[in-house]
Amino acid sequence: MTETSRTPGTPGTPEADGTDGTDGADDAAGISEAAEPKLTPQVKGALIALVVGGIAAILDSTMVTLAIHTLVGKLHSTTDAIQWVTTGFLLAMAVAIPVTGWAERRWGGKRVWMAALTVFVVSSVLCAVAWDAPSLIAFRALQGFGAGLIFPLMQTLAVRAAGGQVSSRLMAAVSLPIALGPILGPVIGGVVLNWLSWRWLFLINVPVVAVGLLLARRHLPDDRPDAAAGRPRLDWTGLALLTPSLAGILLGLSQLSEDGGIGHAGVLVPLLVGVGLLVVFIRWATRPGEHQPVVDIRLLRLRSLGSASAVLFTAGAAMYAGMFLLPLYYQQLRGESVLQAGLLLIPQGVGALASRFVVGRLVDWIGARALTVAGFLLTAAATVPFALAGPGTSLWWLEGVLLLRGVGVGSVLIPPMSVAYQDIRPAGIPHATMNTRISQQVGASFGTAIVAVALQSLVDHGAVGAFQGAFWWSVGIAVAAVVPAVLLPAGRPAGS
Structure with missing residues (x-):
């Protein structure tokens, strides 16, 4: 497989284990006790760009759950149908997460990040102008795909910007939206639903993402891969196994509270299919030989x-x-x-x-x-x-x-x-x-x-x-x- 950068080797070797063959790599005490690396102005600029760009997606994922009752009335639908506004978002996220590593190697993290923000903000506008429940569910799924790219990229690009030097200060900064989103989302959502139309749950993303795009263009380092290095291959088999596996598991869990519980067909079938595909993916991803699975669980x-x-x-x-x-x-x-x-x-x-x-x-x-x-x-x-x-x-x-x-x-x-x-x-x-x-x-x-x-x-x-x-x-x-x-x-x- 052609790679744009050096990939881990076969599991069990120093290359794959990331240990360089040294003892004590499994314990943090065996790592260099050098002083914590300082966040340079360049790294701080990248972190601000990532946090501002990602906060909208994280808040949005929690705000909309408050609007289910409102959407049922405004779109003349049922609770069961409107629940797919959140379920579809969740499943689309699961589909997107496994491709982020390949996409970053293929086009570069900065370009994929800006594309993900663009997908998210365009789909936010589409959600705001949705005319019925099916259209909102479809646009919300597209929004979930963009969010599924944003969440893991935010972490990856922060570590990249710091030159791979992971510190607690770096993680504190990049995880701030992830920690506050589920907590502040209901607050902001309650304010919007009390004084504004439900459509503003999606429209407020536009100015935030616009600022995030401008900051990303200015502060994220240009990391597009060298064209001479060739294009990395996508593990289509692994992707075809992992994405429906995650979707099935998450779908089954999301419906676990329905009547019948674990024995309900809407719960049991997707869970069994998801777990079964996950087992097959694990065997595929950990098979002997030189290969790069879509997600390296080794x-x-x-x-x-x-x-x-x-x-x-x-x-x-x-x-x-x-x-x-x-x-x-x-x-x-x-x-x-x-x-x-x-x-x-x-x-x-x-x-x-x-x-x-x-x-x-x-x-x-x-x-x-x-x-x-x-x-x-x-x-x-x-x-x-x-x-x-x-x-x-x-x-x-x-x-x-x-x-x-x-x-x-x-x-x-x-x-x-x-x-x-x-x-x-x-x-x-x-x-x-x-x-x-x-x-x-x-x-x-x-x-x-x-x-x-x-x-x-x-x-x-x-x-x-x-x-x-x-x-x-x-x-x-x-x-x-x-x-x-x-x-x-x-x-x-x-x-x-």
Whole structure:
């Protein structure tokens, strides 16, 4: 296969393992203890461009979930049909993620990034002018494809801009939208739906993405591949296996709360097909010989990336389980409006934002493992009051708890992302990013599905009992997340 840059070799060799054959590469303590590399003005400019460009996609993915009831009425549709506005977006993202590595090698990260932003903003405008439910679902799927390219590219290009030197400060900057999106999205969505037309949920993306495109053009380094190096091949077989596999798994999980649960055909069939195709893909991607799979899962054998991916799966589950339940608790159990529910979630966003200013330094001080474990335990502890709360529980108490929960949620992304790349060679960076992004995406769907099923199954115990039981499941997810967290390297991330 023709490559534009050196690719990892066969698994088990120093080239594939990214270790250069040295001992101790699986532990961060074995990495150079040099001072943390400073973010140069060039790197800061690239980070600003990536954050501004990516924030619209991340906020949009969470804002629209609040508009389901509104869209049912405005588009004269049904809840089952309108749910595909979010399901289609999710499935299109799953289709796009595996091709980002090949696309970056084929055209260069900057060009693919700007193309992805263009696809996203054009589809946003199309969503805003949608005339019925089918048109909105179709345009939303196109928007999801653009977002599926944006999310992993944001991480990859940040690491590229820093010359492969991954630091906790770098990850704190690039993961800021990912952490705040699910928290601030409902707030902004509530404001829009209260005072403006639902179409503005999509139109507000236009100025943000326009600024992001201008910044990307100016600050992202030109990394288009050398034409003389040849064109990288796309692993069509792997793509044909992995994309429907992810789509089937995510579709099955998204419908798990439907009547019949796991035994329902709409759940069981896509899950079985998805898992079956995933098994075939794993065998295909790990077969002996020199080859470049569409997503190089062989890199998961490295302790740094393997443990980080497992933690990001559980982090996605813990984060989105809470974000699914909290707005529903305020609206359905306490009778708050969409706007009020969004505003009541602000303390969690403040806590997550505040954590970004200290987590990077704490990773360098106490290590990724200890900080991640502490973050999950804080998230679990701050969710317990909601598992005991009823419709009359003091809002002041719950708002203070949400502030702490935001700190916990904001503390569990940066540490694993900081260590994920420490054993990865430059050519493997896109594959490492796709592995972590897929893990987080599937984890988010898994966590949401678990608490949705719990909420639905406990309805017979009354609304209060149903929400309390679902929140206990959310607590359990955060506690269970400690298990993979203890597998993270104990020392500081490479370059710190």
